[in-house]
Amino acid sequence: RKEVEQDPGPFNVPEGATVAFNCTYSNSASQSFFWYRQDCRKEPKLLMSVYSSGNEDGRFTAQLNRASQYISLLIRDSKLSDSATYLCVVNRVLTGGSYIPTFGRGTSLIVHP
Amino acid sequence: EPEVTQTPSHQVTQMGQEVILRCVPISNHLYFYWYRQILGQKVEFLVSFYNNEISEKSEIFDDQFSVERPDGSNFTLKIRSTKLEDSAMYFCASSGQTGFYGYTFGSGTRLTVV
Numbered sequence: 001r002k003e004v005e006q007d008p009g010p011f012n013v014p015e016g017a018t019v020a021f022n023c024t025y026s027n028s029a030s031q032s033f034f035w036y037r038q039d040c041r042k043e044p045k046l047l048m049s050v051y052s053s054g055n056e057d058g059r060f061t062a063q064l065n066r067a068s069q070y071i072s073l074l075i076r077d078s079k080l081s082d083s084a085t086y087l088c089v090v091n092r093v094l095t096g097g098s099y100i101p102t103f104g105r106g107t108s109l110i111v112h113p
Numbered sequence: 114e115p116e117v118t119q120t121p122s123h124q125v126t127q128m129g130q131e132v133i134l135r136c137v138p139i140s141n142h143l144y145f146y147w148y149r150q151i152l153g154q155k156v157e158f159l160v161s162f163y164n165n166e167i168s169e170k171s172e173i174f175d176d177q178f179s180v181e182r183p184d185g186s187n188f189t190l191k192i193r194s195t196k197l198e199d200s201a202m203y204f205c206a207s208s209g210q211t212g213f214y215g216y217t218f219g220s221g222t223r224l225t226v227v
Contacts, residue, residue: 031213032214034215038156041202042220042221043204043218043219043221044156044204044218045218046215046217049214087156091212091213094168096168097211098144098161098163098168098211098212099208099211099212099213100146100158100161100212101146101158101212102158103156103158104155105155106155
């Protein structure tokens, strides 16, 4: 099983649609989780951290299910500007207490008019 | 907003040549990373650096790679003898608080080996 697994898509949706992305991870000791957004040939940018209780930031909602080792991202009312690749990132803890992020391959979203 | 700065943005080099990629992390961050992304593929971890030493490295980070923090602000990645397959985007990242709360990436250096 891959460390961090995502459906590559692409997800092709009309403006205003709601779209959900899923991510699974293999290391049960992982301790922090993120969704990053990456535009074509640009750097990953932090979209949001993911907490066990679930968290929301405007049109974006992230959920974490530790028992199933599953993370989700929901985007409501999609905008054209949401078109990008969404990267699931899982922090693996090292012996000394620092973390190393492991990236999924990313899910591509295309929002069309 | 503080940012991680990388130079150059694009580097073309001949196979077998040495290249040095430069990064200036966010000034109060203590943890530094190099990642690479081959075109169309996922972001891959290369190395992490803390307290002036490597804390972890991947199997990609072999003897041809080295990192250095020469002057307290710059963080460099050196590739000693470049191969065609080293062509990729190289991202530097930094974090405070061990990385638990996330990482800030630089805009990357696109390395093309010809």
